[in-house]
Amino acid sequence: MPATLVTAEKTKSSGLDKSVEKCFGKFSSGQQQLFGLCRVIMRRRKIVVLDEATANVDLETDKLVQEVIRKEFRDCTVLTIAHRLETIMNSDRIIVMDKGTIAEVGTPQELLAKDGMFAQLVKTSEF
Template sequence: MKYGSNLGYALEIINLTLNSGEKIGIVGRTGAGKSSLVKVLFRLTHENTSGSILIDGQDISKFGVGYYRPQLGMIPQESSMFSGSIRRNLDPLNQFNVEEISGQQQLFGLCRVIVRKRKIVVLDEATANVDLETDKSIQELIRKEFSNCTVLTIAHRLETIMNSDRIIVMDKGAIAEIGTPQELLAKNGMFAQLVKTSDFGQ
């Protein structure tokens, strides 16, 4: 994937299989390709892109984006709020009964995804702007509510991804390392260096 035909690759030679229900941490310095990976998953790039993404054996390019994107859950770093009630903020399209709807502002994005019961959820530095204690509470909620979901977490803190099943280390648009946190720490490679320097691409 390129952001322009005259630009270098933002992603190159990505070959990856994720298992249903797996919790994946994604790390790398700024410009490593973390956000680009999310953009191709959500089909936010059309030109200068080749390859395919299959979910349950189905090529996502065969689905209209109006059908496909709502099947995914996204919790961004900046959670938007609408004027009005908590109810309207959780369910702006009025799709759910009040019994189906489970306070800090950053938790709203999380709650929106929880009530929609998405099977694939992306957390794009979702807890970057909260204190460590709130981060822990959110991670516990994610583990409980998304236990059967495939969760991709773009990390900004070590604590956010150390309980992941596997960690993907991105570098220059490619997957530099992949493995369990313990395997990558023992390897003493790029992930171990990121941990030592706490450089998670903030």
């Protein structure tokens, strides 16, 4: 469901009070992802699942979003599904998947020390 700004006064049709739903298609994929993240922050959930939440934003925006996630969700359990190494490097634990099965589990430091799949990804990336 597209994001909708909730207002006390439903009659206004401009500015911040305008429903985002009507013009959501005019936003880029990255902007839509940022709206979704804002909705999650406002709802204050204890468990948050982010599935490629920053896949359609540039690396600079991804870095800013990761800072917001660390601050806003510091008391939450956050499960992040991502392909960008930058997105997960500050995670407490990482699960590396290979062909639908768990290949490795550990902190970023543990996985780098193992010299396994995760370490190889880091070595071969431009990270």
